[in-house]
Amino acid sequence: MKLCEELRVKFDKRSIVVTALTGAAAVSINGETTAKAFAFKREVRNELEEFKNAYLVIVDEVSFASVADLQLLDEKMKEILDRPVEPFGGVPIVFSGDFTQLSPVGGVPLYKCDDCITWKQLINVFMELKVNHRFEKDPGWGKLLERFRDKGPTTDEVAIINSRVVGSHKGPLEKNISPDAVYATKTNVDRMAINDAIFVKYLEKTHSTDANVQPLMHTLCIKAGNLRFHVRGTRKEYHAMEKKALDIIYASVGEAHVQDKTKKYHDPLLKLYHGRPLCINQNEDVSGCIANGAMCEFRGVKLKPGVSITDFETILIDGYCVNCVCVT
Numbered sequence: 575m576k577l578c579e580e581l582r583v584k585f586d587k588r589s590i591v592v593t594a595l596t597g598a599a600a601v602s603i604n605g606e607t608t609a610k611a612f613a614f615k616r617e618v619r620n621e622l623e624e625f626k627n628a629y630l631v632i633v634d635e636v637s638f639a640s641v642a643d644l645q646l647l648d649e650k651m652k653e654i655l656d657r658p659v660e661p662f663g664g665v666p667i668v669f670s671g672d673f674t675q676l677s678p679v680g681g682v683p684l685y686k687c688d689d690c691i692t693w694k695q696l697i698n699v700f701m702e703l704k705v706n707h708r709f710e711k712d713p714g715w716g717k718l719l720e721r722f723r724d725k726g727p728t729t730d731e732v733a734i735i736n737s738r739v740v741g742s743h744k745g746p747l748e749k750n751i752s753p754d755a756v757y758a759t760k761t762n763v764d765r766m767a768i769n770d771a772i773f774v775k776y777l778e779k780t781h782s783t784d785a786n787v788q789p790l791m792h793t794l795c796i797k798a799g800n801l802r803f804h805v806r807g808t809r810k811e812y813h814a815m816e817k818k819a820l821d822i823i824y825a826s827v828g829e830a831h832v833q834d835k836t837k838k839y840h841d842p843l844l845k846l847y848h849g850r851p852l853c854i855n856q857n858e859d860v861s862g863c864i865a866n867g868a869m870c871e872f873r874g875v876k877l878k879p880g881v882s883i884t885d886f887e888t889i890l891i892d893g894y895c896v897n898c899v900c901v902t
């Protein structure tokens with residue numbers, strides 16, 4: 575920016591359009607999602623003025639882009655920049671990413687389509703970064719992961735990886751693991767089980783099993799109040815559930831199982847305490863870091879008008895008394 579000032583070249587917030595395919599990736603580079611910057615989900619308004627000084631676009635985590643995404647980017651950039659013939663509206667793009675990481679959800683990955691002109695014919699420079707800075711303090715582990723990525727691990731390497739599994743007979747003890755360690759799970763059901771176990775451990779340390787002791791206010795469960803079941807064979811018939819069925823759902827069913835009509839997942843019983851790490855699941859304000867996949871921590875809830883703490887009920891979780899509020 576300083577250099578542009580010196581050269582008297584206009585530099586504004588659209589001179590370099592910093593984007594990433596996912597909200598979480600966009601947050602980590604102080605950018606926005608590619609979809610938001612280039613109107614993937616809406617009509618193009620008159621945005622030429624805003625983008626007239628754009629001379630570079632960055633699209634990070636390109637492995638998440640499908641062939642359709644790239645074609646849409648090409649179309650939208652042509653339309654926004656009012657240059658319908660020039661590929662991507664004539665603005666150079668830097669795509670960065672690693673195709674051995676995650677692929678697009680429900681689309682064809684770019685490397686699988688030979689007819690994708692926007693990808694196969696328009697890329698004119700390819701740079702591979704070969705220095706791995708991430709593992710500077712543990713180069714042996716870095717090399718092992720590199721081989722894992724390229725060819726798959728050897729038998730000896732599998733043994734080394736397994737020796738680091740927490741809870742295994744050879745691996746480190748749970749008490750020696752840093753409190754900010756994160757779990758990697760294969761499925762959402764595994765994630766739910768770990769989250770529930772962490773919550774119960776927290777209750778063991780902080781809560782009472784005595785019904786006469788007032789539950790602590792730093793912990794709160796939020797219960798979905800309008801759970802109904804869909805009558806099989808009908809399109810729109812829903813029935814209320816009996817208390818017994820509801821209790822089973824609150825106790826044993828989680829966000830990985832419950833979808834609403836719009837296919838969004840919901841936890842029937844959200845278990846929260848002050849400081850609990852959470853993952854945001856919507857792109858609310860990507861430039862303000864409130865983006866899908868970004869981490870945050872629970873500080874408190876804003877009750878709806880007309881609801882107060884006198885509406886809290888006490889529920890039992892593994893025998894511990896916990897505050898709960900119902901949302902409908």
Ligand SMILES: Nc1ncnc2c1ncn2[C@@H]1O[C@H](COP(=O)(O)OP(=O)(O)OP(=O)(O)O)[C@@H](O)[C@H]1O
Pocket residue numbers: 672707708
């Ligand atoms: N040139 C460099 N000198 C020193 N450290 C660096 C350099 N480049 C990157 N790093 C460090 O290496 C780590 C990984 O960098 P970065 O997140 O940019 O890599 P990446 O390839 O984009 O990773 P990902 O695959 O997760 O997107 C970071 O901790 C970063 O600070």
